[in-house]
Amino acid sequence: MTGIIMFFAALVMLTIGYPVAFTFGSVSIFFGIIAAVVELQSDATLILVSEEFFQMFSMMPFRIYTIMNNTILMAIPLFIYMGIILQKSDLAERLLEAMGALFGKIRGGVAVSTVLVGTLLAASTGVVGASVVAMGVISLPVMLKYGYSKRLSTGTICAAGTLGQIIPPSIVLIILGDVFQQPVGDLFQAAVWPGLALVVCYVIYILCVSFFNKDAAPPIPLDDDVTRSQNIKKALIAILPPLTLIVMVLGSIFAGIATPTESASVGSVGAMVLAAMYRKLSWRVIEESALETVKITAMVFAILIGATAFSMVFVYSGADYIVEDVLTNLPGQKWTFLLLSMAAIMLLGFFIDFIEISYIVVPILLPIVDIIGLNPLWFAILIAMNLQTSFLTPPFGFSLFYLKGVCPPEVRTTDLYRGVIPFIIIQALVLLSIVIFPEVYGFSQ
Amino acid sequence: MLVRAEQIFNAINRIAGRILSVVLVLMVFNVFYDVIMRYFFHNSSVGMQEMEWHLFSVVILYGMSVALLDEGHVRVDFLYDRYRIKTKATINIIGTILFLLPLALLVFFGSLGFVRDAYEIKEISEDPGGLPFRWVIKGMIPLSFGFLIFSAIGYTIKNINLYRSDQGSDPELDRKFCGLGNQQDEGEGAK
Amino acid sequence: MLIASPAFAKKVRWKVAMTWSSTLTPLASPAPKLAKLVSDMTNGNFEIRVEGSEKHKAPLGILDMVKGGQYEMGHSASYYWKGKDVTMVFFTSVPFGMTAAEQYAWFYYGGGMELMKKNYDKFGVLSFPGGNTGVQMGGWFRKEIKTLDDLKGLKMRIPGLAGEVFAKLGVNVTNIPSGELYTSLDRGTIDALEWVGPGMDIKMGFHKIAPYYYAGWHEPASEMQFLINKKEYDKLPDDYKAILETAMKAVSADMYSENFDASATAWAQMKTEFPNIKVMTFPPEVLKAMKAASVEAYEAYAADNPAFKEVYESQKAYMAMAREWTKMSDYYYIQTSEMVE
Ligand code: NA
Ligand code: NA
Numbered sequence: 001m002t003g004i005i006m007f008f009a010a011l012v013m014l015t016i017g018y019p020v021a022f023t024f025g026s027v028s029i030f031f032g033i034i035a036a037v038v039e040l041q042s043d044a045t046l047i048l049v050s051e052e053f054f055q056m057f058s059m060m061p062f063r064i065y066t067i068m069n070n071t072i073l074m075a076i077p078l079f080i081y082m083g084i085i086l087q088k089s090d091l092a093e094r095l096l097e098a099m100g101a102l103f104g105k106i107r108g109g110v111a112v113s114t115v116l117v118g119t120l121l122a123a124s125t126g127v128v129g130a131s132v133v134a135m136g137v138i139s140l141p142v143m144l145k146y147g148y149s150k151r152l153s154t155g156t157i158c159a160a161g162t163l164g165q166i167i168p169p170s171i172v173l174i175i176l177g178d179v180f181q182q183p184v185g186d187l188f189q190a191a192v193w194p195g196l197a198l199v200v201c202y203v204i205y206i207l208c209v210s211f212f213n214k215d216a217a218p219p220i221p222l223d224d225d226v227t228r229s230q231n232i233k234k235a236l237i238a239i240l241p242p243l244t245l246i247v248m249v250l251g252s253i254f255a256g257i258a259t260p261t262e263s264a265s266v267g268s269v270g271a272m273v274l275a276a277m278y279r280k281l282s283w284r285v286i287e288e289s290a291l292e293t294v295k296i297t298a299m300v301f302a303i304l305i306g307a308t309a310f311s312m313v314f315v316y317s318g319a320d321y322i323v324e325d326v327l328t329n330l331p332g333q334k335w336t337f338l339l340l341s342m343a344a345i346m347l348l349g350f351f352i353d354f355i356e357i358s359y360i361v362v363p364i365l366l367p368i369v370d371i372i373g374l375n376p377l378w379f380a381i382l383i384a385m386n387l388q389t390s391f392l393t394p395p396f397g398f399s400l401f402y403l404k405g406v407c408p409p410e411v412r413t414t415d416l417y418r419g420v421i422p423f424i425i426i427q428a429l430v431l432l433s434i435v436i437f438p439e440v441y442g443f444s445q
Numbered sequence: 446m447l448v449r450a451e452q453i454f455n456a457i458n459r460i461a462g463r464i465l466s467v468v469l470v471l472m473v474f475n476v477f478y479d480v481i482m483r484y485f486f487h488n489s490s491v492g493m494q495e496m497e498w499h500l501f502s503v504v505i506l507y508g509m510s511v512a513l514l515d516e517g518h519v520r521v522d523f524l525y526d527r528y529r530i531k532t533k534a535t536i537n538i539i540g541t542i543l544f545l546l547p548l549a550l551l552v553f554f555g556s557l558g559f560v561r562d563a564y565e566i567k568e569i570s571e572d573p574g575g576l577p578f579r580w581v582i583k584g585m586i587p588l589s590f591g592f593l594i595f596s597a598i599g600y601t602i603k604n605i606n607l608y609r610s611d612q613g614s615d616p617e618l619d620r621k622f623c624g625l626g627n628q629q630d631e632g633e634g635a636k
Numbered sequence: 637m638l639i640a641s642p643a644f645a646k647k648v649r650w651k652v653a654m655t656w657s658s659t660l661t662p663l664a665s666p667a668p669k670l671a672k673l674v675s676d677m678t679n680g681n682f683e684i685r686v687e688g689s690e691k692h693k694a695p696l697g698i699l700d701m702v703k704g705g706q707y708e709m710g711h712s713a714s715y716y717w718k719g720k721d722v723t724m725v726f727f728t729s730v731p732f733g734m735t736a737a738e739q740y741a742w743f744y745y746g747g748g749m750e751l752m753k754k755n756y757d758k759f760g761v762l763s764f765p766g767g768n769t770g771v772q773m774g775g776w777f778r779k780e781i782k783t784l785d786d787l788k789g790l791k792m793r794i795p796g797l798a799g800e801v802f803a804k805l806g807v808n809v810t811n812i813p814s815g816e817l818y819t820s821l822d823r824g825t826i827d828a829l830e831w832v833g834p835g836m837d838i839k840m841g842f843h844k845i846a847p848y849y850y851a852g853w854h855e856p857a858s859e860m861q862f863l864i865n866k867k868e869y870d871k872l873p874d875d876y877k878a879i880l881e882t883a884m885k886a887v888s889a890d891m892y893s894e895n896f897d898a899s900a901t902a903w904a905q906m907k908t909e910f911p912n913i914k915v916m917t918f919p920p921e922v923l924k925a926m927k928a929a930s931v932e933a934y935e936a937y938a939a940d941n942p943a944f945k946e947v948y949e950s951q952k953a954y955m956a957m958a959r960e961w962t963k964m965s966d967y968y969y970i971q972t973s974e975m976v977e
Pocket of ligand 2: 832
């Protein structure tokens with residue numbers, strides 16, 4: 001019960017406007033005290049409560065240390081640094097403008113390009129913070145510059161940045177592989193089509209919105225003096241260097257040169273080389289980019305550390321046992337089970353992070369999955385899609401916080417909240433399509 | 446006097462920011478170097494690989510303080526944006542005392558034993574060729590949270606000054622204080 | 637009248653932290669089974685709550701947390717504390733060390749328990765065997781190892797003492813987080829890796845991307861440990877202590893069987909689905925070099941670490957004796973029965 005109250009308390013505290021990371025942390029402190037009292041029940045003296053409380057919080061250094069030597073998370077600063085160098089040397093702008101120009105008079109070109117670049121980034125990292133922030137730095141300024149609506153721009157970036165979660169490699173899939181006892185490689189393969197389906201749907205949605213709402217995503221004004229074919233030629237030339245970079249990042253993974261995390265360092269160094277080739281690299285650029293990267297990275301990790309305190313108390317207060325109780329009683333008919341389990345995961349996604357969900361919820365569902373005879377790979381992908389959504393759902397969707405951290409001041413939290421809603425709906429629809437037509441995505445039933 | 450104090454805190458923060466920028470660039474090249482050495486020279490050093498996350502840890506831990514004074518931390522701002530400067534400053538002062546400080550103090554004192562254990566036992570890397578002196582990197586936890594406490598004092602002073610300087614509504618200050626992401630100012634102008 | 641009423645029995649609530657996530661069977665099996673046994677044997681008065689790494693999020697912090705009292709109990713493997721005290725490797729398994737049967741005999745009847753206690757004392761922690769994986773496989777290789785030269789520059793993920801030995805032979809020992817192992821092996825970022833054995837390897841899917849599966853040499857009998865905070869243990873009434881110790885012994889034997897079954901089953905499945913997997917043994921030249929490098933490492937540690945020396949010599953002496961019997965019994969028996977096949 002404490003866990004549930006804690007959620008709402010955090011919600012209220014967050015709206016006051018103090019930095020998210022420390023608000024999470026402090027809410028957990030207050031509820032840690034309450035949890036200690038509840039834990040001790042009848043014999044809750046002040047001394048015992050404080051002992052229990054400090055015991056609980058003495059776990060913090062261990063958790064922080066685990067974050068410190070989690071080298072997969074190193075992809076976050078590496079990709080952010082690459083993104084900022086690309087932005088500061090105008091290479092990112094050129095890439096997106098050129099791609100936008102390729103779409104010619106079609107509205108929404110830059111947003112579509114953003115989704116495509118996001119897809120490529122997603123193929124090289126499985127860490128959400130990395131791609132969301134990198135995309136935010138690279139493409140948000142461009143979209144705003146060309147008069148895209150804040151909602152469409154931020155929604156697109158959040159959604160495209162979160163693709164890293166479903167398009168392999170992906171941390172969620174690795175964890176689900178562990179929980180489902182399925183080979184990670186099989187999960188990676190199974191996730192490709194659903195991931196691409198999402199991409200296609202995002203693009204269709206963006207094109208529709210841009211078509212019907214003339215102000216949402218105006219086309220990039222083309223140079224009128226030259227012909228269309230010259231414009232295209234110009235665009236192709238502009239695309240080439242940054243595209244080489246993306247090929248380097250992806251290529252270094254596929255050629256076995258670097259691990260997915262390490263590939264981000266290849267990207268960072270590559271970005272610096274490119275910037276130097278365009279005579280945009282100076283010590284000042286390197287230093288400014290590094291300082292910005294430090295701040296943004298720290299912002300992301302402060303949230304992770306705050307959230308780790310939050311989930312620690314959430315689990316300590318026994319909220320996971322309540323969830324267990326509810327889920328164990330799910331019915332054994334296929335469709336009701338699917339509906340209720342997906343709804344439960346989606347709901348939990350508002351509260352806690354995907355790791356917790358994977359380990360609390362999935363082991364309870366597995367026996368039922370077994371009894372009904374569902375394809376575990378298919379079910380795992382459904383959950384992965386569902387968890388991806390949890391990164392986007394207000395109020396605690398981490399992608400939203402991360403992107404907010406790199407937004408110019410005039411973009412409000414509410415713009416982000418409203419901006420992602422259509423994308424959440426799209427995800428729900430794609431999820432539904434996988435449920436109804438598993439064969440289309442290559443799942444046998 | 447408080448204004449002077451704020452300047453000192455800002456100066457220290459700038460120095461810290463510079464050091465961390467260097468550490469970050471070192472980290473980028475460290476990872477890149479390891480990739481090159483392994484692939485092209487069939488030679489990887491576990492020590493260098495561990496150095497990656499050592500540098501990474503320094504960035505994320507101390508970066509929290511740098512981001513604090515530079516308004517780099519994310520807020521949920523739909524109400525916050527509408528407050529007057531005085532209210533914002535008040536929220537920041539109270540928030541720092543009630544939210545930030547307790548957390549920082551808990552981690553600071555809670556992690557001392559963690560470091561002492563590693564020091565007493567002379568803990569080293571468990572992998573071949575890994576780095577010695579685990580207490581040093583573990584020690585970064587209390588040290589960085591100590592620095593966070595220090596920066597929190599600076600942040601409080603900064604907000605007290607802000608509170609005092611507020612003469613009603615000053616749009617310039619207001620803009621400056623909307624927080625966050627000042628790196629994209631040029632994007633605004635173009636719009 | 638003489639039957640102790642449960643109402644008067646002491647209520648004890650403990651928590652045990654595991655290095656593994658709670659789904660990582662069979663490593664994650666002993667702790668929950670222990671909790672159930674202990675609860676059943678005490679009418680529910682001695683309650684043990686099991687927390688996997690997904691809850692405490694500090695898989696390698698178990699010893700520290702049990703020492704610090706955050707958890708009364710832990711389930712892990714001693715060689716994870718190699719960085720704190722290198723002697724600890726002997727209580728899990730070492731290259732060219734004993735088999736599970738030999739090692740259990742050493743623990744319970746050959747002085748092993750006393751030595752383990754002695755080395756854990758400085759942490760204020762008690763330790764008990766907590767399950768065994770049996771022989772671990774030497775790992776998945778993308779290319780065949782024919783000569784010592786094939787090891788030079790080979791990029792391999794192999795941690796701990798075995799990594800140290802391989803490093804001496806010119807192997808390019810690489811640290812890769814477990815989440816990126818599959819992609820790295822698949823893409824050739826690394827050429828080889830070692831995990832556990834078929835039962836656990838199958839879930840990682842390595843058999844789909846690396847054709848050579850080498851027989852073990854480096855972890856012939858990896859023993860898990862239950863760690864218990866000494867102060868908390870001392871608070872227990874005698875009957876609970878006896879129950880706990882009996883239960884630990886039962887579940888550790890159980891894990892050995894469970895893993896044996898898992899590996900046998902998984903291997904049968906792998907072989908059917910991927911008939912091209914080649915089970916290999918390292919060539920004698922390579923094995924000789926590995927053995928020499930291992931002994932060299934042991935002697936070097938023993939030279940300036942008396943505690944290490946003591947355990948090393950104890951294991952060496954016991955193994956020299958016990959191996960004779962293993963040969964006469966299991967080894968010859970298998971040869972004998974294969975002859976009539
Ligand atoms: Na990905
Ligand atoms: Na192993």
